[in-house]
Amino acid sequence: MLQRSIVFFIVIAWIQTGGLCLPIREEEEPVVIELQNEEMQPTVLDCDYTLNDTDSFLTVKWFRDDKTIYQWIRGSPPAPIPDYKNDIDSSYESSTDPNKRYSSLALINPTIDTTGDYKCVVQTGTETITIHQRVQVIDVRNYTLNLYHNKIHNETQLECKVSNVFPKPTLTITSNDEDVVKVVTNDPQENEDGYFNATTVVAVYDNDDDADSYQCVVSFKGYSKNLTTTETSSSDGSLIDFKLYRLGWFLCYLLAIQIAIF
Structure with missing residues (x-):
């Protein structure tokens, strides 16, 4: 019985430390973008990760509400999905580290549709890292x-x-x-x-x-x-x-006209 308990706890610890190659999930603080009438600087979402496997292929993908919007494969130029090419600055370099050079997402031309749940997924031959980030746009320019x-x-x-x-x-x-x-x-x-x-x-x-x-x-x-x-x-x-004050003056004006007529 004691041996079974020990084996059980070893298995649980192995799972929690990624022994089954489960994705690592990390949470970032929400990002708030307040829309302005003047030209805005890009909003950069960082994909902060540490790789154990640096020899095999490396792919970084960004999703918004589970839709792919950007992809970078190490050794190739970054590529925003065509529908989002005007929303992302694909030339932005986040690091001199060749494993992170184009890993960040630089959001440009934000609108209320920029609001969403963003996800960065990093994949190598042996590991997967997932980082989630919420982006909330605020627009009170014409309220x-x-x-x-x-x-x-x-x-x-x-x-x-x-x-x-x-x-x-x-x-x-x-x-x-x-x-x-x-x-x-x-x-x-x-x-x-x-x-x-x-x-x-x-x-x-x-x-x-x-x-x-x-x-x-x-x-x-x-x-x-x-x-x-x-x-x-x-x-x-x-x-x-x-408004009531102005209405009062208007009524007085009408009354004065009526008195003048009669």
Whole structure:
């Protein structure tokens, strides 16, 4: 019985250390690309590996969402897949080491479609190394963000709307005195271009006459920057809204015209 247990643990240890030639899986930190209007520098994904077998053939392949996008065979020029030739700088040299010269992936001309799960697979005659990396694109270059409100007795209804952002956003409305008590959030909707529009509504019950500040925060998973907009109420509880202010002036203008006519 003791001998069987020893054999069992030896087999388990052998498997865990790659005794069955299983692929080695390594994880890298996610890469965030924020799209800009000006020309952007390439985003380089490194395929960091150490080879035990340097004598046989060496092939490095990159995949995005399990689709091959780039391949390099040691001794040959690197070759992006034709459908991705405008997305990858195949001339980028990541190292002077002949075993790693074109192993990295240099992403150029990024769009929201650049987002995905990337995988670098290194193969020799005796080993396979797999490295996974997540790339997340953020595009807030042409977004709109508005916070609307309507005062009804002691309840204020706040509606925050954001449009034309990527990826899927999370909206949060807060107040300086924690009066937000009820939240209705709709799932973000994806438009035909792949961007998202989202809305969230809250009810605020304010029983004092102090001025209050309300803020809508738009955040994205894995991204440290937020989009924000703020509205402030006056001391008598009425909310300051430039659009309503402008509407009031327009109504006064119409009234003045009517008086002049009659």
